[in-house]
Amino acid sequence: MRRGEAKGSRGANRSSLWSWKSSYIGYGLVVGFVLMLLYLMVSAQFSSSPNAYLGGPAKISQTESISSARHQENHAGQEDGNRENEEPYNEEVARTHTEPSTGNERNSDITEERHQSKRKDNLGIIPAECVIAGLQYLLPVVKITRGGTGDFHNVANTKPICDTSFGKYDICVLDGDARAQGGTAATVTLVSPHAAPQEWKIKPYSRKYLDGLKAVTVKSVTNPEDAPQCTTRLNVPAIVIELGGLTGNYWHDFTDVLIPLFIGASRFSGEVQLVVVNLLPFWVDKYRKIFSQISRYEIIDLDKDHGVVRCYPHVVVGYGSRKEFTIDPSLDDTGGGYTMLNFTEFLRHSYSLPRDRPIKLNAIGPPGLARPRPRMMILERTNSRKFMNLPEVVAAAGAVGGGIVPYGRLENIAQTDFGDPAQDMGLRYIQYSIAADESSLMDVFGKDHPMIKDPIAVHMSGWGNVAEWYLGKQDVRVNIDRFRPAVTQALEYLQ
Known part of the structure; x- marks a missing residue:
């Protein structure tokens, strides 16, 4: 009985061992197939664009080595004085998946369940952790952040980069490889393999219905060859605006230009370049102290920017405010939550005005000094609605x-x-x-x-x-x- 039991036991062990090996081999084949698919997807993604801002509005973060190589390649023609070590605007830092693996997954069902749950994140490719022949393989994280073009997997249903639904103004957001070309026919182009090719004519002014405004062509293309080639690159966002219109009237200066520009640019804290259509140098000089607080960079005259293609990681074309001469935080699409109190503080800071409230007539001053007296400012009009007495x-x-x-x-x-x-x-x-x-x-x-x-x-x-x-x-x-x-x-x- 013992000998027979031993034979039976050895047979069972061989059968169990063969079953275990078969399962392991089958599991290895499945994992190898998954790895091959992931490799092809990652390779196709990396080869789709030569720029550091791969995917246009969908910014891709890679491992340290890949990111460094792309960074050096794309900044070869960068302007002098740019921050060479500064990360592109809103680009996520690359990282690798470092979850340890014991080498003994419970079973293939649990592993497959884990991969299925990770695949639910449709924002990018989740790293696969696999064990083959006792070796651990870790794939780099490739995470895609959407910035205006919408669904990465369905180009036909991507969100347009331009919103023309507002009655007063249009606005476009180009997130990724954005290229501004000046001259008589100014264009701003987004290069993205994930954005459906489209084109708009945008008047980048806060009242688009006015006659006499110049239009800027905004378009998206899938191939870098279909866009103008960069001659200079600045690693900060840009805002394309238009002057003219009703500027020159004090009230319109503020409600049409300065307040909308404050809303749109404040979130950049001065790290933004203004690209202007119909630039009025005398008018900009008039509000120089305000513009110096909005942007630390040279203001670009897009009409005279012949032969130059300026490339940015993020461009906003157009600006406007939902309410006249005021700010409603609930209607602020930038998410800044700004109010007119913030704008008032901004103006006082721009003009170095320390006092934020009028004097009180009953205030008690230092001994020997006269009590404070209020002052009245009268704005004398000379054209219409002027005082006759x-x-x-x-x-x-x-x-x-x-x-x-x-x-x-x-x-x-x-x-x-x-x-x-x-x-x-x-x-x-x-x-x-x-x-x-x-x-x-x-x-x-x-x-x-x-x-x-x-x-x-x-x-x-x-x-x-x-x-x-x-x-x-x-x-x-x-x-x-x-x-x-x-x-x-x-x-x-x-x-």
Whole structure:
């Protein structure tokens, strides 16, 4: 019995050993097949673009050796003074999978379950950890971060890099290998094998419906050969904007350009280059202190940038604000959560204005010094809506005053364009409305004309009459007796 048992035992051991070897060989074949597929996928991915910013908007992080080689290759023509050791904008640091392996996986089902769960992450290729003949193989992590083109696996369903759904402005975000070419036909091109080839004509101004604005062509291509070749590369983001439009008017300077630019550029903390269409040097110089806080780099005149192709890791084309002359954090697509208080602080810092609130009239100063007196600023207009009795207004005010609204049922417009922004800045706003007999339009039309008698009907007739007469051809002669209570109210706010 013992001999027979021994024979039976040896037979069972041989059968068990052969079963174990067969399973191991089968497992090795499966793993080898998976490794081959992963190798082909990684090789195809790495060979699809010669640039460090592979995949355009989908930025790929590789192992240290691969990343270093690509970095040296792509910065051969970089501008002098650039930070050569600085990582590309928003590019993730490469790393390898370092989870230890014991060499004894429980069984192939558990291993397959682990791989299946890891494959659920469709943002990139998850490292495979396998054991073949007692050797451990670790694949580098290749992680893809989407930046505007959407699904890596389905080019047909990729998200467009340009959003033209806003009524006031268009905006495009090119994340990856973005190339700006100036001249008479300015273009900004995104090179990405994952973005469907598309093209847009964008007016990079905050009011795209205005006539006379220049358009920039924004497009995406899959092959680097279909894009202009880089002549210079700057390793910071860029914002392409347009001046002109209604700039030159103080109110439009801020609501059309400076506030939208503050919203769009603040997150870069000065590490951004402005690329400008229809550059107005005198206007930029006028707000030089503000622009110096927005960007630490030279402002590029794209219209005159002939023969130059500027390459960036991230480009935003267009800018705008959802509300007039103010900031609503809930509508801020940048995620910065900025408010008009932040913009006010930004302006004070730009112009080195330390005081952030008006003086208090009842404040007790140092002994021997007179109590503080408020100061009033009057903005004297010379074209339209100017004061016809300015000396009397100055004498009556004497200390402080409020915003003066011309005749013509303009209170709502004044509140939206001036009152709300002032309050969002933490200021108190006093509104003084001009009466019909204080308006120069009374002398032009007479008291029985609809322009005087029925301003609502004038508004209903279209914006043209409102803009021409109420805003463009009206001056005011302030009734000092009516104006005095507004001054008194302002003084009370300072107590």
